Amino acid sequence: MDSATLVPLALAFGALVGAAVTTVIVLAHRRGQRAAAVATPSVPDGVDQVLDALESAGVVLDPSNVVVKASPGAVAFGLVLGRALVHAELLDMVDRVRRDGEAIEQEVDLARGPFGDAHMYLFVRVARLGARYVLLVAEDRTESYRLDSVRRDFVANISHELKTPIGAVGLLAEALSSASDDPEQVRKFAKRLTKEAERLARITQEIIELSRLQAADALSKPDLVDIDDVVSLAIDQNHVVAEAENIQLVRGGDKHVRVFGDEALLVVALHNLIANAIQYSPQNSRVGIGVNCTDGVVEIAVTDQGIGIPEEERERVFERFFRVDPARSRHTGGSGLGLSIVKHVVQNHGGDVRVWSQPGRGSTFTIRLPEATGASALTLGAEL
Structure with missing residues (x-):
C-alpha cells in the first residue's frame, strides 16, 4: 500500500480514536455529576432562600440526619455543629417525624451551644419536607x-x-x-x-x-434641667427627716451644669439616694451631696457614714425589694424599691449609677449623666 493511501487511513483512525476518548470523558463527567448529587444532596427549590431570610432557627436534614442546610439563626443558637444537630432532644423529634410521618410541636429547654452552661427555651416544630428531607424550625422564647x-x-x-x-x-x-x-x-x-x-x-x-x-416612652419629651435645682429640691425633701435623726446634710458648691431630662424624675432619684443614706446612717453623723462635671459627664455623689454594704451584696442593691438590712429597713418603713427606681431613672437619662462601700465606714452612690453641652442645648431649645 503506497503512502498516498496510508495518510487518509491514519487520519480516519485518529478521528475515530479522538471521538471515542471524548465520549468516555463526557460519560465519566456525567457519572461524576450524578455521584456528587448523591453525596451532596440539594434541598427543594426555594428552601435555601427561605432559610437564609429566617430570623428564627431553621435546619434541613437528609435521611442520614446530616444537616444539608441551616439558617444563620440555627448556627447562632448553637443547634448545629459542623453538619450535625447538637442536641439529642432535637434528633429524637426528627426521628419521630420520620417514623410516624406526622409533624410535631414541642417546647424544649436546651443548653445554649455544646459547651456552655446557659439555657434557652425554644418552641420547635418538625415536619417532613418532600419525600427525603425533614425540616426543623425553632423559635427562641x-x-x-x-x-x-x-x-x-x-x-x-x-x-x-x-x-x-x-x-x-x-x-x-x-x-x-x-x-x-x-x-x-x-x-x-x-x-x-x-x-x-x-x-x-x-x-x-x-x-x-x-x-x-419601665415604659418605652418614659422620657419622650426631655427638657434642660439645672442640676443645682435638682440637688436643692432633693435636700429640702429630706431636711426634716435628717434633723429628726440629728444627721447633717452637707452640700458641695454649685456647679451650674445642665442635663437633658425630666426634673421631677431626677429629683425622685436623688431624693431616694439621700433618704437611703439617712436611713442607714447612725445619729449625729453626716451625709454629703456633691456635684462634679468632667469631660462632659455630670456626677452627683451621695456619701454617708453608715453601716456600709458587704462586697457580695453590692451588685444586688439595685434589685427590687432587696435590702442590705431587712429588719432596719422595715422598721423605718422602707419598701425596697428606692434604689431600683434610681437605676431606672438614671438609665432613662442615658447615664448609670455606681456604688462604693466599705462595711462599717459608709457608702457612696454616684449618679453619672451626660452633660447638656452648649450646641446640643441650643438644638433642644430650638426643638422645644
Whole structure:
C-alpha cells in the first residue's frame, strides 16, 4: 500500500480514536455529576432562600440526619455543629417525624451551644419536607420565659411587702375598737395606724413610678434641667427627716451644669439616694451631696457614714425589694424599691449609677449623666 493511501487511513483512525476518548470523558463527567448529587444532596427549590431570610432557627436534614442546610439563626443558637444537630432532644423529634410521618410541636429547654452552661427555651416544630428531607424550625422564647419569671417574682414580692402593713392595719383597727374607752391608747394606736397607712401609700406610689419608668416612652419629651435645682429640691425633701435623726446634710458648691431630662424624675432619684443614706446612717453623723462635671459627664455623689454594704451584696442593691438590712429597713418603713427606681431613672437619662462601700465606714452612690453641652442645648431649645 503506497503512502498516498496510508495518510487518509491514519487520519480516519485518529478521528475515530479522538471521538471515542471524548465520549468516555463526557460519560465519566456525567457519572461524576450524578455521584456528587448523591453525596451532596440539594434541598427543594426555594428552601435555601427561605432559610437564609429566617430570623428564627431553621435546619434541613437528609435521611442520614446530616444537616444539608441551616439558617444563620440555627448556627447562632448553637443547634448545629459542623453538619450535625447538637442536641439529642432535637434528633429524637426528627426521628419521630420520620417514623410516624406526622409533624410535631414541642417546647424544649436546651443548653445554649455544646459547651456552655446557659439555657434557652425554644418552641420547635418538625415536619417532613418532600419525600427525603425533614425540616426543623425553632423559635427562641428565652426572653419570654425570663419576663414571666420576673413578673411572678414581682407579684410574689409585692404580696409579701403589702402583707405586713395590711396585717398591721387590721390589728390596729381591732385594737382601736377595744381601747375606745381609753383616749391615750386610742391616740397611740391611731398614730401607728397613720404610719402604716403612709407606708402602704408609699409602696403603692413607688410601684406606679417603677412601672412608668419601665415604659418605652418614659422620657419622650426631655427638657434642660439645672442640676443645682435638682440637688436643692432633693435636700429640702429630706431636711426634716435628717434633723429628726440629728444627721447633717452637707452640700458641695454649685456647679451650674445642665442635663437633658425630666426634673421631677431626677429629683425622685436623688431624693431616694439621700433618704437611703439617712436611713442607714447612725445619729449625729453626716451625709454629703456633691456635684462634679468632667469631660462632659455630670456626677452627683451621695456619701454617708453608715453601716456600709458587704462586697457580695453590692451588685444586688439595685434589685427590687432587696435590702442590705431587712429588719432596719422595715422598721423605718422602707419598701425596697428606692434604689431600683434610681437605676431606672438614671438609665432613662442615658447615664448609670455606681456604688462604693466599705462595711462599717459608709457608702457612696454616684449618679453619672451626660452633660447638656452648649450646641446640643441650643438644638433642644430650638426643638422645644
